[in-house]
Amino acid sequence: MGKLDGRVAIITGGQRGLGEGVVRRFAAEGATVVVADLTPAESLLDELGGAHRAVAVDVRSAEQMDGLVQDTLTRYGRLDIVVNNAGVMDSGAEVADLTDAEYDLVLGVNVRGVFNGCRAAARVFRGQPRGRIINTASYIGKKAIAGHALYSASKAAVISLTQALALELGRYGTTVNSICPGTMYTPMWVEKLGTFVGEENPDVEQWRHRAAEGIPVGRMGTGDDVGAMAAWLASDDADFVTGAALNLTGGEAVFF
Ligand SMILES: NC(=O)c1ccc[n+]([C@@H]2O[C@H](COP(=O)([O-])OP(=O)(O)OC[C@H]3O[C@@H](n4cnc5c(N)ncnc54)[C@H](O)[C@@H]3O)[C@@H](O)[C@H]2O)c1
Numbered sequence: 001m002g003k004l005d006g007r008v009a010i011i012t013g014g015q016r017g018l019g020e021g022v023v024r025r026f027a028a029e030g031a032t033v034v035v036a037d038l039t040p041a042e043s044l045l046d047e048l049g050g051a052h053r054a055v056a057v058d059v060r061s062a063e064q065m066d067g068l069v070q071d072t073l074t075r076y077g078r079l080d081i082v083v084n085n086a087g088v089m090d091s092g093a094e095v096a097d098l099t100d101a102e103y104d105l106v107l108g109v110n111v112r113g114v115f116n117g118c119r120a121a122a123r124v125f126r127g128q129p130r131g132r133i134i135n136t137a138s139y140i141g142k143k144a145i146a147g148h149a150l151y152s153a154s155k156a157a158v159i160s161l162t163q164a165l166a167l168e169l170g171r172y173g174t175t176v177n178s179i180c181p182g183t184m185y186t187p188m189w190v191e192k193l194g195t196f197v198g199e200e201n202p203d204v205e206q207w208r209h210r211a212a213e214g215i216p217v218g219r220m221g222t223g224d225d226v227g228a229m230a231a232w233l234a235s236d237d238a239d240f241v242t243g244a245a246l247n248l249t250g251g252e253a254v255f256f
Pocket of ligand 1: 012013014017019060085086109113137138139187188
């Protein structure tokens with residue numbers, strides 16, 4: 001018996017990286033999963049089997065996010081969990097060099113996208129006895145880093161939005177939490193490695209090893225780690241956990 005047997009979950013950015021880890025773990029725990037991504041591939045679903053779906057969605061569009069939620073309700077007759085995980089990293093440029101287009105992209109996906117998912121979910125969860133919203137923030141939302149002002153600000157906004165929504169939805173039986181991963185080994189990290197380390201063609205394995213040395217548990221985090229935390233937050237075991245911004249850093253950064 002899985003922790004999430006019979007539950008229906010939407011996971012944005014579920015096609016790869018941390019979101020894929022959540023998709024795989026939720027499916028293993030018995031949930032039916034809707035993978036919502038810009039261009040989701042059926043191959044992941046074929047591998048998982050079951051009644052899972054892949055839906056092409058841009059989280060920046062309120063219309064598409066509302067449609068995704070309604071479509072899920074129509075097809076499955078229920079919605080229990082929404083994981084707002086889709087996100088983008090910024091270019092690493094200093095604030096003085098940032099463009100309006102980059103502002104719109106980073107804040108559009110990381111903040112408006114999470115807001116769109118939260119609002120669509122809240123409209124449903126207000127009318128049922130139980131619901132779960134889980135947002136992927138970052139430890140960088142608690143501790144800004146130089147050269148990543150837009151990303152830092154966007155993730156602080158996710159943490160604060162999560163807290164405010166938790167205060168609103170507690171009385172409806174819905175919990176709202178954010179996960180704050182540290183440095184995680186995903187396609188995003190590989191693609192942005194050059195901007196983090198200031199090299200044009202960085203040696204990924206070498207930097208992965210160096211990153212692990214700076215993490216007390218001795219490795220970078222993965223989608224499996226996020227999947228495990230998200231599955232717990234989505235389960236009945238976490239009924240009393242809401243408004244939290246849970247660190248998932250292997251000790252890389254320790255905060256309240
Ligand atoms: N990798 C890390 O070190 C790290 C650390 C902390 C937090 N995070 C956060 O975790 C989340 C996932 O990161 P990741 O490393 O797995 O990234 P990733 O780039 O590997 O995967 C992100 C997924 O989101 C999808 N996506 C992007 N924009 C979208 C949009 N507008 N609409 C729908 N889907 C969209 C992408 O297609 C992709 O499948 C992000 O919110 C990221 O900010 C990542």
